[in-house]
Amino acid sequence: MIKHRLFSPGPTDVPPEVLGETARPMFHHRTDRFRKMFVEVNAGLRKILQTRNDVLTIAGSGTAGVEAAIACLVPRDKKVLVANGGKFGERWVKVAKVYGLDVDEVVLQWGTALQPKTVKEKLATGAYGAVIVVHSETCTATACDLEAIAKEVAATDAILLADCITAVGALPLKTDQWEVDVVAVGSQKALMLPPGLAAVAVSDKAWKVAEAIEPPCFYLNLKAYRKSAAGNDTPYTPAVSLFRGLKVALDMINETGIEKVWARTARLAEATRTAAEAIGIKVFSHQPSDSVTGLVYPDGVGDDFRKRLQATYGMSVAGGQAQLKGKIFRVSHMGYVDLADTIGLIAAIEYTLADVGVDVEIGKGVVAAARVLKGWR
């Protein structure tokens, strides 16, 4: 009878309504029925991304989406600026190098984000064709100021490619208004779906750049997806069950309203940070993301804490990656999570800290979180 809650920054908990939808009997995708759903899903994605651009869905993980964008849309004749502030930034550096791009890697101290003025200075040289940033670096729970960075890039001929995998549906993102050329999305985060679907939104500016590029790949050739999308179809067999789950998840989000979902996510993050401070736990990031919070273990506490939290209270938080392994734990605020889950998690964190010998006043964090969340809607 233990109730399980998944606070990892992907996969996140999937609403029963969505799980149920993914389990409905299979149907064929080369049909009017699928094409109708394709239209609805695309409209729903556009609404969430606040864009009129093409949004192309790919059966694969978020990495497949970002790679497709790098392989098909980044100019070959100029440098590409890649911000590396964690495991995901590091990954996009690797992908860009696989495709032979001239990579200028900006290595950031973990827990800090690429600054708009760095982008401005670099782009002023005229040497860059594209900028690749991670909107919310899952690994360090750090968000960049995507709006300000986009402003700098939009003023040039370069395109901006944003890994918004741990951001879409959680952090404010106004794709068209901010002029973000490429937005990469993953299903298992704030979209409240199982993993296995990626989406890529592409601006006209990016498509124009892409005209000169012969995609060096097949399955991840975005031009093929664009061509099929014109007929409300996908070039290869789509992940039908995830696709129909996406339809339901998008309806849930859009019925609530994306701005409200963003505001809720921000409040859950704020409540978590405030509670952590109240019980003497430090927030790791200098520029914390509202989609996921990284918290530093008190002295003498390590990943045994996470195991106890899960075993006793059914609550799964994520550990740290690479040099942060055993040093931090991470709590997602994305998707299907609310005030009760969050206040309950704070309580369970307090109990578990006490269990592992930390001197903690039970209820101090809970009160702090409850105060932040007063007026929850």
Added chain:
Amino acid sequence: MIKHRLFSPGPTDVPPEVLGETARPMFHHRTDRFRKMFVEVNAGLRKILQTRNDVLTIAGSGTAGVEAAIACLVPRDKKVLVANGGKFGERWVKVAKVYGLDVDEVVLQWGTALQPKTVKEKLATGAYGAVIVVHSETCTATACDLEAIAKEVAATDAILLADCITAVGALPLKTDQWEVDVVAVGSQKALMLPPGLAAVAVSDKAWKVAEAIEPPCFYLNLKAYRKSAAGNDTPYTPAVSLFRGLKVALDMINETGIEKVWARTARLAEATRTAAEAIGIKVFSHQPSDSVTGLVYPDGVGDDFRKRLQATYGMSVAGGQAQLKGKIFRVSHMGYVDLADTIGLIAAIEYTLADVGVDVEIGKGVVAAARVLKGWR
């Protein structure tokens, strides 16, 4: 209350047991729980493929699996023989060309398959590093003699890459005994799963060849999957819900026994062909596959037949592709389909032919199918 049956050669109907499993609450993949499932799924796949080779699973469609193999395993310094007898063979020619391979395309008349002696003659020149074949060409419902082809390739230094997407779990395949170096698998066929998962089995011979190849891709880099698989893990977020569905589907198949599943599939195909002959409908292929049967519409009948079949009896068969559009329809025998579905389909085909004005003696095909299936187990 209409009961729906999907006879398209992918997606196929998914058993409720599997659908239910895919709808269970999400859990995180970087856990012992996932690694345990990973081990079980791999053991199940090896059993079905009759191999001790690595079997690597990728979140993506079957095309992603074949592309991964072509990109990472096909030698660059020699020619590659690609059999093109339909839309899928044609696709692998395109993929091989995207990667700059020196492609020798064997264009086959639709409905015929690559002959082992052609392979023998070509390979005798010593110019080839790999042979790419489609075990069962979905588009023309035609199977090649993979065992005999594998024998020719195994006698040389070349590797054999087989698209077994519409074959694994339906047609006999003894990967190790036949020495098939690379077997590509898709989830939405005889494995009775929704689309969105691919798998690739790779022999030691193929890995040896791959040592000299720097994969020109990231998400589809099989070497990364191999490295992660050594730790019972995947390099990128796996499609968790499909993966756990696969576990249940593999258990169902392996409890029945793969040889029995092959035999059943062959009998359903034979029953369908025999019934078709009895009612005067021609089998399209000269070398028909047992996983899917292509049947030629009688004069004056077109795809309206399929629409009626679905609308009236809830039975979806596939149409023809490209030049076969409106000329044939295709019936899958893969996965979760049995004697009742098949005999029932024959009856519904008879009724529908009569409805569109074909002179057909009701029951003639049904009797023929029932006789073939006598003794069904």
